[in-house]
Amino acid sequence: MHARLNALSVPALREACSQCNLRELCLPVGLSDRELGQLDELVNLRRRILRGQHLYRGNDPFEAIYAIKTGFFKTDVLLEDGREQVTGFQMAGEILGLDGIGSEKHTCNAVALEDSEVCVIPFTDLENYSREIGALQHHFHKVMSREIVRDHGVMMLLGIMRAEERLAAFLLNLSQRFTARGYSPTEFNLRMTRNEIGSYLGLKLETVSRAFSRFQEEGLITVHQKHIQILDVAGLKKLLSERRA
Amino acid sequence: MHARLNALSVPALREACSQCNLRELCLPVGLSDRELGQLDELVNLRRRILRGQHLYRGNDPFEAIYAIKTGFFKTDVLLEDGREQVTGFQMAGEILGLDGIGSEKHTCNAVALEDSEVCVIPFTDLENYSREIGALQHHFHKVMSREIVRDHGVMMLLGIMRAEERLAAFLLNLSQRFTARGYSPTEFNLRMTRNEIGSYLGLKLETVSRAFSRFQEEGLITVHQKHIQILDVAGLKKLLSERRA
DNA sequence: CGCCAACTTGATGGCTGTCAAGTCAGGTGG
DNA sequence: CCACCTGACTTGACAGCCATCAAGTTGGCG
Numbered sequence: 001m002h003a004r005l006n007a008l009s010v011p012a013l014r015e016a017c018s019q020c021n022l023r024e025l026c027l028p029v030g031l032s033d034r035e036l037g038q039l040d041e042l043v044n045l046r047r048r049i050l051r052g053q054h055l056y057r058g059n060d061p062f063e064a065i066y067a068i069k070t071g072f073f074k075t076d077v078l079l080e081d082g083r084e085q086v087t088g089f090q091m092a093g094e095i096l097g098l099d100g101i102g103s104e105k106h107t108c109n110a111v112a113l114e115d116s117e118v119c120v121i122p123f124t125d126l127e128n129y130s131r132e133i134g135a136l137q138h139h140f141h142k143v144m145s146r147e148i149v150r151d152h153g154v155m156m157l158l159g160i161m162r163a164e165e166r167l168a169a170f171l172l173n174l175s176q177r178f179t180a181r182g183y184s185p186t187e188f189n190l191r192m193t194r195n196e197i198g199s200y201l202g203l204k205l206e207t208v209s210r211a212f213s214r215f216q217e218e219g220l221i222t223v224h225q226k227h228i229q230i231l232d233v234a235g236l237k238k239l240l241s242e243r244r245a
Numbered sequence: 246m247h248a249r250l251n252a253l254s255v256p257a258l259r260e261a262c263s264q265c266n267l268r269e270l271c272l273p274v275g276l277s278d279r280e281l282g283q284l285d286e287l288v289n290l291r292r293r294i295l296r297g298q299h300l301y302r303g304n305d306p307f308e309a310i311y312a313i314k315t316g317f318f319k320t321d322v323l324l325e326d327g328r329e330q331v332t333g334f335q336m337a338g339e340i341l342g343l344d345g346i347g348s349e350k351h352t353c354n355a356v357a358l359e360d361s362e363v364c365v366i367p368f369t370d371l372e373n374y375s376r377e378i379g380a381l382q383h384h385f386h387k388v389m390s391r392e393i394v395r396d397h398g399v400m401m402l403l404g405i406m407r408a409e410e411r412l413a414a415f416l417l418n419l420s421q422r423f424t425a426r427g428y429s430p431t432e433f434n435l436r437m438t439r440n441e442i443g444s445y446l447g448l449k450l451e452t453v454s455r456a457f458s459r460f461q462e463e464g465l466i467t468v469h470q471k472h473i474q475i476l477d478v479a480g481l482k483k484l485l486s487e488r489r490a
Numbered sequence: 491c492g493c494c495a496a497c498t499t500g501a502t503g504g505c506t507g508t509c510a511a512g513t514c515a516g517g518t519g520g
Numbered sequence: 521c522c523a524c525c526t527g528a529c530t531t532g533a534c535a536g537c538c539a540t541c542a543a544g545t546t547g548g549c550g
Contacts, residue, residue: 102387108397151396152344154396155399159447200404201404451530458530458531
């Protein structure tokens with residue numbers, strides 16, 4: 001809505017990058033005022049995506065990447081036979097769409113899990129500004145690299161962890177990301193279903209449900225539907241490090 | 246060795262990018278002669294890595310990325326308890342080290358599986374040249390993006406495929422990459438052990454071995470130690486698409 | 491109030507891991 | 521040249537974790 005109110009375009013309403021409180025998540029630090037002004041040119045369009053809607057789908061032409069301003073997304077890949085692999089969950093300040101650069105088409109689906117708003121960053125513009133602003137270029141490279149490292153972490157989840165280890169790692173990861181955004185590290189609402197968690201972790205929804213119940217029995221967390229409270233962070237971490245040999 | 250023979254530095258001996266037969270794999274196409282000359286400045290150092298040696302290790306400071314000129318590598322992450330997750334196998338023309346950009350440290354190990362040679366690309370230099378040569382910048386972004394897409398493919402392997410599907414996908418992927426380098430699509434030597442294949446695919450080495458045997462019984466391939474011959478490509482592909490519901 | 495999707499919980503089964511024994515190939519030293 | 525050794529691999533028997541199938545519960549929404 002805000003983006004439409006051109007007549008009232010004072011900086012606060014335009015939600016310019018230079019005013020955005022997620023700036024340190026999306027953008028490089030230490031930019032000059034002039035460079036910040038350039039970014040406000042680069043990112044001048046926003047899109048609202050309602051819960052359940054797609055931001056993009058596999059095979060859509062790739063034109064832009066997206067910074068999440070508010071809301072929560074999942075990305076997934078569907079096999080012909082209907083099986084789904086969730087490749088990630090993304091929250092405010094994170095970047096969507098990097099998968100499309102290589103083939104000039106998106107290679108997965110991005111679906112809003114709650115009503116969300118994204119900043120549209122046209123990719124050719126980004127490359128142009130990157131050539132002028134070294135800090136922006138370097139920051140973008142870091143964002144892509146971190147995505148690769150994150151994916152390696154998921155491979156470890158899927159490749160060598162057992163069901164409860166995977167879920168513990170998942171909860172700790174969410175906790176850490178909520179913390180970085182100023183939310184409680186120990187209490188939050190899941191935006192995704194058990195089925196989606198299972199798909200991400202390579203498990204069936206029943207296994208996810210059982211692991212939640214088990215954690216609750218052991219006093220590690222409380223679960224009420226999608227509301228999670230972590231009671232024993234250290235206990236969850238211990239699950240990850242301790243292995244019967 | 247070649248890089249040391251400065252007195253004899255004719256282009257052929259320097260193995261300059263502009264002369265490299267892997268150029269179309271590593272580099273953007275359509276560069277001008279002048280731009281190609283700049284690349285020869287950017288990539289002026291090569292390193293030989295003997296079988297079993299590390300190109301880099303997790304936690305090493307990140308300074309460069311590497312293009313494989315000859316040879317074969319694996320990348321892996323080790324857990325404290327000794328468990329290993331192989332995150333990828335890389336062959337000539339592919340790029341190593343992208344994981345280190347985000348944190349300025351490498352986050353995995355890169356190990357040569359046969360005697361190999363890599364071109365060293367100092368990363369700050371790459372960023373500098375990228376700002377001048379738009380095609381280089383864009384190509385680099387594509388390389389990173391494709392790595393992300395590749396990782397998503399591995400997640401699908403690990404998340405929703407059964408043992409024989411994983412191995413079939415693995416063989417078909419190798420076949421396709423050998424083909425792109427001018428080797429036989431149907432006959433090749435594996436450079437990695439059953440244990441490393443298993444780690445990559447989230448399986449134990451015995452399961453990998455049994456799946457190889459099963460493929461052989463079914464007439465899909467022949468296996469003699471590390472020598473693989475694919476007899477029925479379509480049959481392997483069918484394994485991937487057909488699922489009991 | 492009733493419907494439906496999401497979730498929980500129980501019973502059973504199968505895929506793959508684990509443990510174990512044996513084979514094979516390559517390298518070393520006598 | 522051959523015996524030996526070692527790491528890689530194969531194969532078999534068994535077990536355990538998680539998937540599957542099934543029934544029931546909960547909460548949200550029209």
